[in-house]
Amino acid sequence: SYELTQPPSVSVSPGQTARITCSGDELPKKYAYWYQQKSGQAPVLVIFEDTKRPSGIPERFSGSSSETMATLTITGAQVEDEADYFCYSTDSSSDPYWVFGGGTRLTVL
Amino acid sequence: QITLKESGPTLVKPTQTLTLTCSFSGFSLTNSGVGVGWIRQSPGKALECLGIIYWHDEKRYSPSLESRLTITRDTSKNQVVLTMTNMDPVDSGTYYCAHMRALVRGLIITSAYMDVWGTGTSVTVSS
Numbered sequence: 001s002y003e004l005t006q007p008p009s010v011s012v013s014p015g016q017t018a019r020i021t022c023s024g025d026e027l028p029k030k031y032a033y034w035y036q037q038k039s040g041q042a043p044v045l046v047i048f049e050d051t052k053r054p055s056g057i058p059e060r061f062s063g064s065s066s067e068t069m070a071t072l073t074i075t076g077a078q079v080e081d082e083a084d085y086f087c088y089s090t091d092s093s094s095d096p097y098w099v100f101g102g103g104t105r106l107t108v109l
Numbered sequence: 110q111i112t113l114k115e116s117g118p119t120l121v122k123p124t125q126t127l128t129l130t131c132s133f134s135g136f137s138l139t140n141s142g143v144g145v146g147w148i149r150q151s152p153g154k155a156l157e158c159l160g161i162i163y164w165h166d167e168k169r170y171s172p173s174l175e176s177r178l179t180i181t182r183d184t185s186k187n188q189v190v191l192t193m194t195n196m197d198p199v200d201s202g203t204y205y206c207a208h209m210r211a212l213v214r215g216l217i218i219t220s221a222y223m224d225v226w227g228t229g230t231s232v233t234v235s236s
Contacts, residue, residue, distance in 0.1 A: 033222050042205060042226040043156070054224065086156055090220035097169060098158035098221070 002026055004087050004101035011107040018074040020104045022087030025068055032070035033088040034063060036081075037103075043086065047072060074106075082108045111135035113145075113206050113227035120233050121196050131189040131206030131227060138184055139164055144209035144221055145189040147180065150229070151202045161209055161221055162189055169218075196234045203229040 004024040012018045022032060032050050035043035045054050047063035050070060060075045074081055087101040117129035131145060138145060146161040160170040162180045170178045179192040189206060207223035 030220065031222075035223075042229050043223075044226070045222075045224050048222060048224065084154060088156075088222065090222060097171070100156040100158070103154055103156075 002089075002091070002099050004089060004099050006085075006087060006101040006104045008102070009105045009107065011109075012077050014079055014108055015076055018077045018081070018106055018108070020072040020074075020085050020087075020106065022070045022072075022101050023068055024070075024089060024099070024101075026089060026091055027065060027068050027070055030089045030091050032063065032065055033090075034061075034070075034072045035086045035088060036083045037086065038083045046085075077106070077108045079108050082106055111208050111225045113208060113225065115204060115206050115227045115230040117204075117230055117232070119231055120235065122236050123197055123234060125196050127191075127193045127196050127200070127232060129191045129204055129206075129230065129232075131191070133187050133189070133206070133208070133227075136208060138162070138182055138187070138189070141165075142211050142213060144211055145180075145182070146207045146209045146221070146223055147189075147191045148205045148207060148223065148226075149200075149202045150205070159191065159193075163209075163211060163218065163221075167218070198234045201232060201234045203231050205229045 034047040036046045037043040050065040051063045062073045084103045086103045090098045113133040144161045144163040147159040177194045182189045206227045208225040209221045211218045211221040
């Protein structure tokens with residue numbers, strides 16, 4: 001079955017750039033999406049279709065994708081960015097149809 | 110503004126059937142390209158999409174759970190209902206519904222993603 005692999009944790013100091021990766025064999029052919037989940041809250045979409053940012057998401061959040069890896073970059077990470085981040089991809093022809101990565105805990109301190 | 114809210118029992122016994130309702134506002138489930146999905150999150154934080162109901166009433170289910178799941182809608186009430194049979198303690202977790210955007214190529218839904226999530230409802234399966 002299709003899998004997306006993320007590092008369990010990433011740690012940066014405030015103001016530094018945080019990069020969270022997501023690897024998957026189908027990513028060259030399928031979009032990646034990124035969700036932020038703060039403690040006790042529902043996930044929030046921060047990047048869609050590899051690189052697009054929904055309205056209301058700060059510009060410091062950006063996405064990229066190359067070959068089998070998608071990357072979420074937070075340029076100038078802030079303390080309030082501390083959260084779990086999940087990548088997601090979807091393919092109607094694969095089984096299962098929808099796949100989440102295992103999540104990366106971002107610590108900013 | 111799109112909002113969704115899940116409701117249902119917080120505790121169910123093993124082998125019982127779980128029924129959750131997603132009440133939403135700010136969109137119509139009959140608009141092309143729109144869906145409502147159900148996603149659950151285990152206590153260990155893993156996310157799993159259970160199924161989606163689309164604007165034209167097509168339903169897709171996770172293959173591993175398809176035999177236990179039913180998703181229906183009531184467009185007049187702006188509600189979507191998830192039914193999961195034969196509940197087990199491993200089904201405990203937080204259940205979310207979400208507004209979905211489908212990517213369509215011709216007549217085929219090629220993919221879908223969640224752009225707005227409900228607040229979630231916690232379900233514990235225990236005797």
